[in-house]
Every structure is written in C-alpha cells, then in structure tokens.
Amino acid sequence: MEFDLLHVGPLVALAHVLGVIAACHAILNTRTSQGAIAWAVSLVAMPYLTVVPYLFLGRSKFQGYADARRIENELLRTRAHPQIWDTQASSAGLPTKELGTRLVHSLTRLGGMPFLPGNSVRTLVNGAATFEAIFEAIEGARNYVIVQFFIVRDDALGELLKDALIAKAQQGVRVYFLYDSIGSFDLPHRYVAALRAAGVETHPFATNRRFVNRLQLNFRNHRKIVSVDGERAFVGGHNVGVEYLGSKPPLSPWRDTHIEVRGPAVASIQFVFTEDWHWATQQLPEFAMPAFQPADEGMHCLVVPSGPADKQETCSLFFVEAINAARERIWITTPYLIPDEAVFAALRLAVLRGVDVRILIPCRRDHRVVFAASKLYAYDSLRAGIRIFRYQPGFLHQKVVLIDSAAAAIGSANLDNRSFRLNFEIMVLTVDRGFARDVEAMLLKDFAESLEIDRTEYRNASALRRVLMHVARLFSPIL
Template sequence: MQFDLLHIGTLVFLAHALGVIAACHAILHTRTSQGAIAWAVSLVAMPYLTLVPYLFLGRSKFAGYADARRLENETLRTRAHPPEWDTEASSHGRPTEVLGHQFVRSLTRLSGMPFLPGNHVRTLVNGEATFAAILDAIESAQRYIVVQFFIVRADALGEMLKDALLAKAAQGLRVYVLYDSIGSFDLPHRYVASLLAGGVQMHPFATNRQFVNRFQLNFRNHRKIVVVDGERAFVGGHNVGVEYLGGKPPLSPWRDTHIEVRGPAVASIQFVFTEDWYWATQDLPLFDSPPPARPGDGMHCLVVPTGPADKQETCSLFFVEAINAARERVWITTPYLVPDEAVFAALRLAALRGVDVRILIPSRRDHRVVFEASKLYAYDSIRAGVRVFRYRPGFLHQKVVLIDDVAAAVGSANLDNRSFRLNFEIMVLTVDHGFALEVEEMLLRDFAESFEIDRSEYRNAPALRRVLMHVARLFAPIL
C-alpha cells in the first residue's frame, strides 16, 4: 500500500511539474494573451486533463511551420501569380470611390491580392442549389477541375461527387482534389483509393510535413473551393456531406450560402488553391490560361485568403476593417459568435456611432462549449447596442458580411478564434450595389425566420448556466 501511494504521489508530482513547464511554454508561444492565460491556468490547475490536449492543440504558432509556409507563398506570388493581377487590377477605381482609399489600400496589402473588375457573382442558397450548380459545372468541364473541401464524407453526396469526378477523369480531364486530413478524418481509404485509381490527383492537406509538427492538429484548412476550367469558381460554407443538404437531424434544415464567381477573380481563387496544393504535394498544378476578361467594368471582387502563416492576423483584421468601414449598417451571419477583442471592440464601436449592427447566429448548437460562450458574447454585444438574432428553422452555418448597400463578403471564415488565427480560410469581398441588394434580400428572409434576443437570455438563465457561460468564455481563445 505504501509502495502504491509513493508511485501515485510521484505521478501526481510529475503531472504538475509537466503542467508548469507546459504553462511556461504556452505563455511564451501562444499568440494572444487571452489564449496564453487560458492554457496556463488549465495546465497548472488541471494537468491531468489538459496536458494531452495541449500536445495536440497547443503551440498555435509554430515558427518553423509558419515561416516555411510564408516563404512558399511569397515565392509563388512573386513568380507565378495570375497575369490578371498586373493587367486587370483596379484597386483605385470603384472600390476606392465607395469604400475609401485607406480601406482598399489596407485590404489589398493585407490579402496580397488586388481588386479585380469585370466579375459576375451569384448567391447559391443552401445545399441543393450549391451542389446542383457545382455538379453542373463539373459535368460541363472541358479541361480541368479543382476541388477543395474541409470535410468530405463518403455518403450519398460524397458518392455523387466521386462519380462525377471519375467520369471527367476518364474523359482525360485533369482533376485535383484536396481535403483536410483532420476535417475528413473518417473518410474511408477505399473512397480515396477509388479516386486515385480512376486518375484523380487527390491529396490530404496536413501541417505535419516536418517531424517537429507531428502532433499539430490546430492548423486546419477550412477553405471550400471548386474551380472549373478557370472560368467558374465556387466559394462558401458548404462541405461535402448529406448534413449540408439538411440530412442530419436535429440540425436540419441546414442554412448555408455559397457563391459562384465568373470573371478575373476566378484566377485569384484558383491561385489560393495553387498555394495549398503546392504546400501539400510540392508540385504545381497544371492550369491553362484563363479566358480574357469580359468587356465592361462589371463587379469588383477581392479574394482574401487568410491563415496562420500570414505576417499579420489577416482574418481578424479583415473583419475589423469591414466593420470600421460601415457607415450605415454591417450585418454579419456566423455559426459561432466568439470574437477576439479587436473584432468585439469594432462591433461595439460601430453600434455606438449609430451603425445598424446585426449579427445572426444559430438557435441550435453543434458545439456545446462554443454555444455557451457565444451566449455571453451576445449579451455583452446587446448591452453595447448590437442587435443579435437567432435563426429559428435549423442550424445556421453561413458566413456572410454585408457593408452598407455596396459591399458584401461571402466565404468560409467564422467569427471565432479558430478562423482568426488557426484555420486557413477564404473570403470573397464584392463591391457592387446590385449584388449587395441581392445579399440584403437574402438576409432579410433569414431575419424574418429568426427572433431577436435581449438581455433576458442571459439574465433569466439559471445561476449554474451563467457560471458555465463564463467558464466557456475562458476557453474562447483556444476553441
């Protein structure tokens, strides 16, 4: 008995000693002070529960990984960027007139890409419209197809996509498929093997190219990109799975938005895929020269790729600039309301200066901790004059930003720390009154199926539930 107690005491001491060491490491290497505090407190107080998660989820900034990825991106953007960036760039035209020179300058420098005119963008509301358009584009492809998703499932929708890609590969088209190795962790080997055997070039995206990063699970590629022949591109919130068609109770019906882009901006979206593909395979995909831009000014689009290897925290700063640019309104839809301090401050300041700030979030949860933390952020937002709505029919997963009546952004980025600092994301910002009106009408339909919450959601909650909200928010920087 004494021998067992001695061993138990030794293990307890060792766990706490390792927890203190890991806490010191977190303080030195975690990007934000809030994240460092969250990790440090949990590692010191509960090392038995947090040491293993920190091994896999901590160290949100690997200097070696970030530097290597950044160097590759800079090299590609110098040597192999789309010719449209030189010949069609119009960062000082219509975008500057309606959004201001400083806004355009900051976002083009932040994204490393220019505003491009001559585009056409249409919204694809929910899964049926999105995948009908994607499968139709794949069916009409003549030269090559690019597919990139965070989640690919081998269910009915996944099988439809696989069959469509195999059919085009059999016709001699070049087909590239990139999927996230963690997001698609349950994708069967037979699914991948079938595509590879059929001539599809398919690879997982992973951040563990080097041995030192072998435990890293935090840097995920959350982008959703489909490009066909360099002429049509699809970006948005949908992944490949029947739940995105509303086939997963109790979250169904699933509310999501994708966009279809035509024009010079397609080359920018395609180039984002090129960067990811090159990182995953060390090979450059073979793409043909895109068709010439359509005559006329058309819609201006800026592609904003973001990720943990950026010099700046691009995603967070994108939201800050978008909110600060609003003069009349900024409407945001997001499944997760867990903003960092910079974005949260921008939202409150916008409301205080009289901007119509609205945030649409789900009324159903898919992640309990995130959902509880979002309740507290919603309460604090309402206190500052931000209007917060909960979507009633099903789970809301779309990521949309509407700025005044001239600009709208659609993509894959959520309003949370994971999108801001840990995931690779993509947003497409459009400057066009007609498209902004289309997005406004879409969001008004969503608001009509939602209910506005007030302070009572927090105040009337049981005491234990309020405690859980505050505890959940402590972990917001590492969610």
C-alpha cells in the first residue's frame, strides 16, 4: 500500500498542478467570461477529466489568426466584392416595410452584405430532395462548381459527390472543393488524391494555413455551400454522409432543411466561399456572375456570414435582432438548445411582448453532454413561457428561424455557443410573405410530428439525472 501511495500521490499532485496552470491559461485566453469560469472551475475541480479535453477545446493561438483573417476579409470586401453589391444593393423597399429601417440597417452592417432583390428561394426538405437538386445542378454546370462542407465522408453519398465533381472537371469545368480539416478528419487521403488527380482544386480549411492542428477543435468552418455557374446556390444544414439521407440508426430518419437560391444573392453566397478559399489558398477562385437585370420585385435576400474573427459576435447578435424584430411569432428549430444570455433574454422578452415563441428540438441525442444541458435550458425556457417541442420521428438537425409572416432565415447556425462564437456559419434571411408561408407550412408539419413538453420532463427525472443536467450546463459556454 505504501508503495502504491508513493506512485499515486505524485500523480494526483501533478494533475492538480497542471489543472491550476491550465485554469490560469483559460482565464487569460478564453474569449468570454462564462467560458473562462467554466474552464477554470472544471480544471481546478476535476483536472483528471478536463486537462486533456482542454488541450483540444481550449488551447488556442487564435488572436493572431483572428487579426490576420479580419484584415484579409476587410481587404477582400473593399477590393474584390461582387459588382452587384454596388448596382443592385437595396436597403429600402420591401425589407424596410416588413422589418423596419433600423433592423435592416443593423443587419446589413452586422453581416457586411446588402439586401439584394430579385431572387427566388425554395426549401429542400431532407436529404433526398437536397442532394437530388445539388447533383442535378452540378450535372448541368457549364463554367464552374463551388462545393464546401463541414463534414465529407467516404461513403456511398461521398462517392457520388466525388464522381460528379470528377466528371465535371474532366469536361473542362472549373471545380473548387473546400472541406473542414477537423470536421472531415476521417476523410481518407485517397479520396482527396482522386479529386486532385482529376483536376478538382481541393483544399482543407484550417485556422493555420501551414499545417492542420489536430489539437485545435475550435474555430471550425461549419458552412455548407454549393454554387453552380453563379446561377444557383445551396445553403443549409446537410453535410455529405449517408446519415443525412436517413441511413444511420438510431438517429434516422434524419430531419434537415436546405434551400436553393437563384438570383443576385448567389453572388453574396459565393463571396463567403471566396473569403474562405482565399484564406486556405491565398488565391482568388476564378468565377464570374451572370448579368442580372435590376429588379425591385422578387424575394429580397440578405446573406449573413459569421465567424470567430468578426469584430462583433455576428451570429449571436443576428439571433437577438431576429427575435427582437418579432411582433407576432418567432419559431426556431435547432438541434442544440444552449442559448447565451443575450439570446435567452431576447426570447424571454419576446414572450412578455405577447409573441408566440416556439422552439423545436430533437427527442434523440447525438451528444450526451449537449443533450443533458439542452434539457435544462428547455426547462428554463418553459418557465419563461416559451413553448418547447421535441421532434419524434428521428433526429432533428435543421436550422430555421421564422419571423412573423414576412421573413425566414435558413442556414448552418445552431442555437449554441459553438455557432455563436467558435464556428464559421452562414444564414440566408429571405423577406417574402410567400416564402414565409412555405416555411410555416413546413414547420407546422414538423410540429404535428412533435411532442410539446411541459415541466414534468424535468421534474420526473431522477435526482441523479437532474444533477447531471446542471453539471452539463456548467460546460455550456464551451459546448
């Protein structure tokens, strides 16, 4: 026993010393006070469980990257932004009528892009409709194809995408393929090599351009963008993997939503890709937008890119503004319900204004800690008068916001701190009552297949489960 203690004692002491050192590092370097507290408390109290995760999730040389990325983006937006921003940008008209002058002004300044009129947008419900439309668009490409995903898997769907891109490259079409280096960590080298050998310009996205830091899981590029010939663009929640087609029990059937955008707003979506591509390669992709006739009619769209290098916390503030704009209803669907204080306060105030506030979340989990924390936030939301629904058929992954009867936003951003501050995201806000009705009809079908929960979900949980929920919420700033 004495021999064991001689070995165990120093190890325990070393773990606590490392925990204190890491806690000091977290206090000095974590971007938010809530995140700093979450890391510091867990590192000091439970160093055996948290020191190693901190190396992956907390350790970062981010400031230099943020400065470099911010300067690069500012130069691109000044010198290389789409000409259509100057010729067709609209800050008046329909968006102002439906949302108000102040909101339009704040959102365009927040995202750094203008509202553009003359678009058409349609929803693509679930994976089959989404990838059928994407593959049909790629097959018809004449000049160029842009593809960017957070996760790309080497499975049946990934093979179909690879073959489609190779076929177009061999026809002389320029093909650009960007994938996140950590999100697609298990993408084999042979997959990338086959694309490059066929002439597809293929690059991973990483915060450090010189090498992929496998210890850095933060600051991921969570965007999903496909664009063809500047005429059609696709944005939403789907990645490339058979689970997005509903082929991964027990999460299947997978519920997700993409949109197809046609019109001038495609230029804004492509420019988001341009910024990411330029960071990864230090080159500008070669593509030109087709000529669009100036029009005040059609759908008005605002592309809102966000990321950890922004001057403002763009994603969080976008949700705050969207919620504050609601006068009748604000319906949100998200796989992860871990709002920050600003967003949660905006939701509570909306209830007090008499707004119909609904949040649709999954009933099945894909991350244990996140799901436990979400349960507690759901209980707090119920106490504030927010209606919470759990989608029953399968895992819910869509990211949709419906504002009154006039506007809807669809994209890649979740209602959690990772999307608010740690990931690169994209949302497309469409101001059009016809499109809002389509989104409403889609969500009403989802609500019909959901269970509205009440406070008994929390109260009926065992004491241990409730403790675990509260412990999980301590980590919410870093989830």
